[in-house]
Amino acid sequence: MSFESIAVLQEPYLSWLLQGLSLTFALFIFSWTIAFVLGFLLLLMRMSPIKVIAWIPAAYIELARNIPLLVQIMFWYFAVPMLLPDFLQKALNRWDSGFILAGLALGFCMAAYFSESFRSGVRSINNTQVEASRALGFSFLRTMQYIVFPQALRATIPLIMNNTLLLFKNTSIAMAIGVHELMYQVLSINNDTFRTFEIFFVATIVYLFFSILIMIAGEFAERWAKKSRRASNA
Amino acid sequence: MLEIINDYWLFFLIGQYPHGPLGGLAGTLLLATICLILALPCSILIAIGRTGKNRFWRGVTFVIVYVMRGTPFLMIIFWAHFLGPIIFGTSIGAFWVMVIALVLYESAYLAEVIRAGIESLPYGQTEAAKAMGFSRTKTMILIVLPQVMYNSFPALLSQFVSIIKETSLGFVIGVHEFTFAASQVNSILLVKPVEIYLILGLTFFIVCFTFTSAARWLERRIGKSQGVLPA
């Protein structure tokens, strides 16, 4: 099967695919940024000494993690605009509302997973580490900078990479509300050409390629984390 | 919202049954349960292959796990939807397509849970069995797997929550389950999406959170009992 003989890789389908892929990327980057920032904010709130403020992110994380992503996307797409004031609804419709709402849904949902990863990173640090550092005369901030943060990062990065993979794969669910990302385009090409096997094969390879990139990055991150943890134990 | 629940609770619960296939929440739970029952033995075999000595099976199971982990679940569903009728020679219906897709996908994830369990078992356990004259197969069946299944039970229960959540994607190929039922109600009522999707989301939450909490509780219990194991 030479490259040219794959009908679904001829025009116009190649453009369809590439458009889908670029929208998948856009969705991925958009929602990843939300997930990362919001996840961090949730963590900060959760570490708050004020019970009520700590309780809010905890409850949100349970909600986000115990409701199917598709349902969350549907809620954002079908229900949330109804709750918005008129001018925002109009603004949404002027832009690509499906893309924005799917991105928000993905980002908000994955923020819960990201936040849990951050938290397990922080919790992996033994309190004696902080005590030892303070006993040496490091200030609280220096302790965070030299002792807590580097260790937490090591424990967190592999988990974040795993969440990143999950997020990347989940961008495909946006097709359910008509976002023209890769999976949507694949189904369109299939409807147009009926070359199901070919187009599914191509799409699977494309998805796998990027997933494997993320997994390899995760593998390296894990090795790096293990190595530096060993070094710090020695 | 109460009005909608009042009018449609039975539909949410069991779909069109008995005038059509079992759907709604019952459909979702049935789908998830069948998947778990079928995927568990598959995943045990994959995990054994992954941790075993045979290079061929290690390679095969490695590829299975990584392909499944690297492919969006929707893609697997569409593959099953496309290949199912070709392999079985007849249309098998969306429900069974979804079962196949879920079993394929979840076997890989469950296998990783079980593999972690096998690898975290103290090496002395297999060594003691070996020293007593148990073959590799007998060691696996009598010594390793019973402990792994017990220790991994909370993690398996958490994975069951993932399965429940994933059944909702059957929606895209028209499987009669809970999300499908809700969107049907939505297209009948048209103007009540907030209420309908709240009902849908919160019901999923109640079901999933129950299992999640049970898993956590069991994990604490099992963790505690392991804590006092002599060495």
Add this chain to the structure above:
Amino acid sequence: MITVENVNKSFGKLRALQDISGNFPKGTVTVVCGPSGSGKSTLIRTLNRLEEIDSGRITIDGRDIYEPNINLDQFRMSLGFVFQQFNLFPHLSVLDNITLAPRRLKGIARDEAEQMASDLLRRVKLSGKEHEYPESLSGGQAQRVAIVRCLAMQPKIMLFDEPTSALDPEMISEVLDVMGDLASEGMTMVCVTHEMGFARSVANSIWFLEDGQKHGEFPVDDFFQGTTDPRISLFLSHLNRE
């Protein structure tokens, strides 16, 4: 009964066993001792092939245990091996830990196996523990169960790999007593242990290993009184100081 000839074993660059030879005669108790890292655990583990040797020969009752067509599982059933960490199966009760191998490997009926297990438990003063789980046993009890678990297979030889090293001091004697009883019944035993009191009163001969080499084999009395080897004197003085 067990003959070891020119056995070598390396882990990477570390030569764990260098040219070890000797006999463990039938009906005798041999204590293998030496400083940590001397290769004594490796040696005892090669005797039932938990560790494979690189070269040399090990025969048991005249049979080369490294011959290619040996049925390893069958062979191991005739040897009891007691681990430092007990390695009881935590998912099985004491009774099931003991009866699992007789039932599943020898096909002995459950009743018969359980009867035998109860008898053995009485001998090690653990009657009534049948239905408890390993997690509720003390270290000394767990190790006695581990010994009974081996005895239930009616082994020809018992191998002990530092059986008391993981125990609290007050529990050591209850395990050593069981081992002493076993020896007085004529069991062939090889024990890797630091318990020199046990060695003195129970062993017939003592092997001394250091850095993977065997530095002699001594009748018990010679080892404690007459040796002139400075390494052994040093080893004994270290033990005494503890």
